[in-house]
Amino acid sequence: MSDFALGFTHYRRGEIEEPMLSRARGGFPEILILPPLFAEMNRCRALIADVMAELAALGIGSWLPDLPGTGESDTPLATMGWADWEAAVRAAARTVAYAGGGARPVTLALRGGALLDHAVRADRRWRLAPVAGEALARDLSRARRMARHGADAPSAVDIAPDDDAPLEIAGYEMSSRLWRGLAGAVPVEARATRTARLTGDAETADVMLEGPPLWRRAEPGRSRALARAIAEDVRHWIGRCDVC
Amino acid sequence: MTATNDAAEVEATVRAVLRDVLGIDEARVAAFDESTLLFGSLPELDSMAVAGLLTEIEDRLGIIIDDDEVDGDMLHSFGSLLSFVDSRALG
Numbered sequence: 001m002s003d004f005a006l007g008f009t010h011y012r013r014g015e016i017e018e019p020m021l022s023r024a025r026g027g028f029p030e031i032l033i034l035p036p037l038f039a040e041m042n043r044c045r046a047l048i049a050d051v052m053a054e055l056a057a058l059g060i061g062s063w064l065p066d067l068p069g070t071g072e073s074d075t076p077l078a079t080m081g082w083a084d085w086e087a088a089v090r091a092a093a094r095t096v097a098y099a100g101g102g103a104r105p106v107t108l109a110l111r112g113g114a115l116l117d118h119a120v121r122a123d124r125r126w127r128l129a130p131v132a133g134e135a136l137a138r139d140l141s142r143a144r145r146m147a148r149h150g151a152d153a154p155s156a157v158d159i160a161p162d163d164d165a166p167l168e169i170a171g172y173e174m175s176s177r178l179w180r181g182l183a184g185a186v187p188v189e190a191r192a193t194r195t196a197r198l199t200g201d202a203e204t205a206d207v208m209l210e211g212p213p214l215w216r217r218a219e220p221g222r223s224r225a226l227a228r229a230i231a232e233d234v235r236h237w238i239g240r241c242d243v244c
Numbered sequence: 245m246t247a248t249n250d251a252a253e254v255e256a257t258v259r260a261v262l263r264d265v266l267g268i269d270e271a272r273v274a275a276f277d278e279s280t281l282l283f284g285s286l287p288e289l290d291s292m293a294v295a296g297l298l299t300e301i302e303d304r305l306g307i308i309i310d311d312d313e314v315d316g317d318m319l320h321s322f323g324s325l326l327s328f329v330d331s332r333a334l335g
Contacts, residue, residue, distance in 0.1 A: 135299070138299075139295060139296075139299050142295040142298065142299065142311055143292060143295040143296075145311065146291040146292065146294050146295050147291055147292060200257070200260060200264075200304055201303060201304065202303060202304055202305065202306045203303075212263075212264040212265075212267075213264055213265065213300060216264070216265045216296035216297070216299065216300050217265060217266075217267055217293075217296065218265075218266070218288070218290060218292045218293035218296060219267060219288070221267050
């Protein structure tokens with residue numbers, strides 16, 4: 001297990017270094033984790049840490065970049081547009097590929113992370129409960145209204161003006177370029193993509209996993225069982241190596 | 245996504261969402277009845293949790309809840325939440 005010690009590293013976005021967590025030893029395939037977006041990321045932080053530990057236990061290395069403007073990143077979120085996030089995950093994937101001797105990583109995207117995996121040159125893509133950007137935007141604006149007004153919230157207000165003034169949405173100061181990019185993004189259909197959802201989800205998937213939708217929890221929760229199920233499904237799937 | 249729901253299924257879904265989203269244990273949620281008070285009485289259900297709760301109900305039942313319809317009355321009790329969701333899911 002010491003081979004898979006936690007490492008605090010970075011990826012480069014032009015001249016700027018953005019933080020990335022690794023639990024890898026430069027093998028193949030390496031997993032690039034594309035985290036959920038905004039508040040969902042905070043709620044899933046423990047789940048992702050558990051998934052990285054479970055992958056390591058199965059002999060699979062993984063990497064977790066912070067998107068610019070989120071987590072430990074020093075970049076102000078308000079300076080980021082959607083295209084910057086696409087470029088950032090591409091840059092993170094290059095770093096992982098370099099560490100893996102040039103092999104393309106496999107992406108493991110959770111929720112809104114699946115809106116960005118098309119930007120990565122990936123060997124294959126695994127997704128948990130991918131969601132359209134429009135739904136995330138609606139959720140954020142709903143949370144914003146609830147936080148301001150409680151359950152007796154007034155009518156929705158337009159929070160997508162055309163000018164470039166930063167918007168304050170559910171505690172995040174973001175550019176309207178990022179907001180519009182998010183609201184218009186959909187998970188891109190691609191070959192060699194496997195979609196997992198949680199039992200009870202009304203949408204179809206390649207596999208249904210048992211577990212709570214931790215990304216909804218107001219109080220962050222944990223599920224080692226779900227983390228294990230994710231890691232095992234990923235291993236099972238990349239083990240069937242008919243592409244690489 | 246399909247919206248083929250019956251009343252028992254809707255009720256089971258609402259209970260499952262309360263359990264999963266608010267992290268309330270199964271036995272406690274199973275004991276909820278129509279008069280069980282929610283918003284303002286259930287500590288797990290604060291204003292931030294409301295958004296996640298409604299969105300998860302939408303996803304699981306394949307319905308859309310208009311935010312203009314969300315108010316304290318609708319979230320007052322398990323009974324009022326259920327009758328609201330019924331009206332959307334079974335209507």
